[in-house]
Amino acid sequence: MAEPRNTQWGDGVPAWLVAAPIVLLVLAIVAYLYGIPLLARAAADRIPTTLAQRLESATLAALDREVFAQSAVPRDRQAAITAALRALKRPAGSSESVTLVFRKSDAIGANAMALPAGTIVVTDGLIALARDDREILGVLAHEAGHIDGRHSLRGILQDSLIGMLLAITLGDVSALAAAASSTLLEASYSRSLEREADAYAIEMLKANGIPLKHLADMLRRLESAAGTSGLPSALKYLSTHPATEERIRQLSL
Numbered sequence: 001m002a003e004p005r006n007t008q009w010g011d012g013v014p015a016w017l018v019a020a021p022i023v024l025l026v027l028a029i030v031a032y033l034y035g036i037p038l039l040a041r042a043a044a045d046r047i048p049t050t051l052a053q054r055l056e057s058a059t060l061a062a063l064d065r066e067v068f069a070q071s072a073v074p075r076d077r078q079a080a081i082t083a084a085l086r087a088l089k090r091p092a093g094s095s096e097s098v099t100l101v102f103r104k105s106d107a108i109g110a111n112a113m114a115l116p117a118g119t120i121v122v123t124d125g126l127i128a129l130a131r132d133d134r135e136i137l138g139v140l141a142h143e144a145g146h147i148d149g150r151h152s153l154r155g156i157l158q159d160s161l162i163g164m165l166l167a168i169t170l171g172d173v174s175a176l177a178a179a180a181s182s183t184l185l186e187a188s189y190s191r192s193l194e195r196e197a198d199a200y201a202i203e204m205l206k207a208n209g210i211p212l213k214h215l216a217d218m219l220r221r222l223e224s225a226a227g228t229s230g231l232p233s234a235l236k237y238l239s240t241h242p243a244t245e246e247r248i249r250q251l252s253l
Contacts, residue, residue, distance in 0.1 A: 049117065055156070060121070063103075096117075101120070102124070109125045110128070139218055141201035142200070145199070146189070219248055
């Protein structure tokens with residue numbers, strides 16, 4: 001009967017010892033790509049509204065210190081945009097309320113940003129870039145989709161596992177708030193989350209008789225303006241919400 005073989009690699013190094021780091025690396029990659037996002041999604045769905053509101057308040061305060069300034073958009077113009085959004089029908093099953101706040105920011109240019117508990121920050125640059133208020137409403141409908149899916153909250157939790165555990169177990173948002181502002185500024189939603197937000201926006205715009213072309217037109221203008229010299233570095237909306245041709249084609253159908 002043959003003796004069991006002790007497989008060796010190179011100069012007598014057991015093969016399992018060589019393979020172990022590779023296996024661990026593969027497991028770490030799988031956990032990062034699939035496990036952490038699933039954990040963040042489950043946690044986001046279970047975080048109480050009051051806790052999400054506390055996180056949002058702290059996050060907005062940090063953004064106001066770091067990148068935002070008081071909006072120069074006249075109050076009556078702000079009120080008109082807010083009223084127009086409130087008048088829109090929301091898709092069936094929408095559970096999160098939406099609040100608008102207006103800010104000026106040379107750092108992020110034309111942008112709209114969904115915060116963790118239902119607030120959408122709209123920059124002066126985005127309003128100035130629009131040629132029709134329905135274009136603004138299209139962008140806001142998309143952001144409302146991110147809010148309804150708790151996408152920004154999921155992103156914050158995904159980037160701060162320790163903060164997530166503290167927030168859930170202790171009700172303490174400080175560990176999350178410390179990283180939340182940078183997470184939102186640098187976030188790039190996954191293709192699947194962008195599709196979710198687009199689907200929400202499409203349903204919302206159709207329910208209110210707003211042609212989808214208005215959102216498509218705004219995305220094209222953002223894409224064009226991002227490559228124009230002299231404009232804020234970036235019209236960062238495109239870095240966090242890529243205006244791909246695939247999305248524009250879907251909106252143009």
